Amino acid sequence: MRTLIENGWILTMDEDMQEYRKGHLVIEDDRIAYVGDVTVHEDIDTIIDADGAIVMPGMVNTHTHMGMIPYRSLGDDVPDRLRRFLFPLELECMNDSLAYLSSKYAALEMLLGGVTTCTDMYYFMDRVALACEETGIRALLGETIIQQETCDAMDANEGLQLAERFITTWKNSRLITPMIAPHATNTNDGNIFAQAMEIAMRHDTMLTTHVAEMDYEMAYFRDTYDMTPVEWLDSIHCLNEHILAAHCIQVNDNDLSLMKRRNVSVAHCPVSNMKAAKGIAPVRDMERYGIPVGFGSDGASSGNTLDLFVSMRTFALAQKNRYQDRALYPAKEIVRIATLGGAKALHLDHAIGSLEKGKKADIILVNCDSPSTFPLHDPYSTLVYGANAANVSDVFVDGVHVVQQRRSRIQLRDVREALEVEMHDFYEAAQRILTGL
């Protein structure tokens, strides 16, 4: 099966940032067979005319919680929202069917917005993985482990068991790459963390966790160990190349140096961090140290949209201001983070993140027919400052055409209706908890 995408402005996002102004790209089964400016018409089954569109690698979302769609726009501004609102509501109301439908919805939201690979830590992960398989998104998924009762485990030990079982179940999947996800540095002790790392090393998976995100987390490590969370992870031998550290808002030069030496990756979530007034992570410095960084939308509870175009624009504005430098982060560099940067952070850049012969066919078409995407002088600037999820017209994951002319194979409306029914009790409980705050 060979598909030709022709006449689009191809941004390969490879190491040389090669572009083809009226380019041609051939998909053969699940791989890219050709990308360049030569016309290829032999043995083509389907031709897609991408005239006027940008053709680029699918974006990589390095941090989200797909099960949290029902929480979107509830209690946005509640101080200490995680502990006072999200944890109690999750414990009371989250269940396997809600997690499944929410994840299915989130996967479609991401696909329709040009995200072809996502990274998720949540609960009921078999159901989350099923949602990803059914919708056709590539996903790195890990069961959350936390030292408290959760919606799917009595304690962290049960969480560890679920996590390892999940890894063994899904380790040979086409789209799913399993991993493990201890919740955060301050919600698990060193013993639990070390056990999670042992599982990650034994199965050679990534380990993702929230790091240096919260003021109270920073205070806890300072007061208890006279360390930063990053230093603490290193002290318990859990800082290594398996780690995908989400947030890292409060990291100093010593932390960054350690993270570089230990080959840690970062999932940077600009929208969710700023919405919670947690600050702006020093991404320019992370990149100067050579630390791989990708963008994360965070959950719909936190960032409210899974649209990585929003993350790109917010990132540009935030970093330029943080460092008071208008020339910092030209748009091209930001599109790189959203694609190849994310792939590197997930250790998947051998397969995805750029349009190169032999790589997986994870490809999106961004249609530039909306008001703010004209004139198309500079496609990178258009992507960062002018476009949004609604501009994505076509999406391929693993060679499968999962979004065609803005419609996903599984209709969003159907999932939405099912989710709306399922979340009735959830909404009532949310209102009750919010009223009590």
Add this chain to the structure above:
Amino acid sequence: MRTLIENGWILTMDEDMQEYRKGHLVIEDDRIAYVGDVTVHEDIDTIIDADGAIVMPGMVNTHTHMGMIPYRSLGDDVPDRLRRFLFPLELECMNDSLAYLSSKYAALEMLLGGVTTCTDMYYFMDRVALACEETGIRALLGETIIQQETCDAMDANEGLQLAERFITTWKNSRLITPMIAPHATNTNDGNIFAQAMEIAMRHDTMLTTHVAEMDYEMAYFRDTYDMTPVEWLDSIHCLNEHILAAHCIQVNDNDLSLMKRRNVSVAHCPVSNMKAAKGIAPVRDMERYGIPVGFGSDGASSGNTLDLFVSMRTFALAQKNRYQDRALYPAKEIVRIATLGGAKALHLDHAIGSLEKGKKADIILVNCDSPSTFPLHDPYSTLVYGANAANVSDVFVDGVHVVQQRRSRIQLRDVREALEVEMHDFYEAAQRILTGL
């Protein structure tokens, strides 16, 4: 002619923030005849079913330059971009037909994104006004006056003449409110500024100008007068209720106190300010002083999109971080700034900015059928964090249904094609200037 909009979630944005969950609104000619929760079906010519949509006042864009669509995405990151790139290119290439087509495009971009009133300072203002009338957007427009040769005037004196002629020509227009627009505090001397203010006072118009935006502007006033730009305006008797001050990024407590005493309004442009690394204006403090503040997109050259949903989201993230307070600016307060706040800043709140009986029928329907606008728990949060321009389905200005089911009366595509032809030389000149930098 009576139109009924029924079943929508009506956010009136009046002083009491009244809402109607399944509300009814009747438009009679150019006015709102009824808003409430009683079913009204007598003498209705047209019924619009707004089920699933948010019905709200059209948004107010308090600062833009409609003629600058061709500049979008050119030289985004060039330091000192205004003087090194924008001014030379404007002088060389801007002309009346380019300004007209660009303004027409910009007006459609705003209408399609739910902006029903805009504020513009540029050149060839008769042509800009014509573009607004033809597309059907309400507009406050002023000829730019600056002490250098421009694309439509040899010097500031000719600019003043053009400005006054523009006011007299358009003062009795249905949609256009003329004003005057000396460019900035540091690009006109006190004499020119005073003459512009004299014209504004004699014709009782607003006067808009860029204030406290640039580092070199701040340094100039400090070094030359030992004053801030706001203090300088006051010292030349030009700080009064006619002033709509754009940006005001670098204002101190004394400035704010002065601005409040003199009844000055502010056009806050969060996206353009941050994109140029100019900082985040202290809007919370402005509002604490009681200074009216509205949002501005700034020109497509600076903010890259005229989408005020982007301004709302960016504003939320920026202010919460500037003041390190997650609870600051709940979404409802931000929607207020985008509607009634903007109307107050323009002294038009007697006529627009909220849905109230007797006010002008400037109304938008925001359809919540896109992925990130579900669940619709809190419509304000959805508007600020989940929606974008593409969610706007219907727009009324002055009772005229100018956007119907996402299509404007004048087709965007037609204007785009004409503009594309017209801007050919412009693009070549832009490339030449950028290459020389």
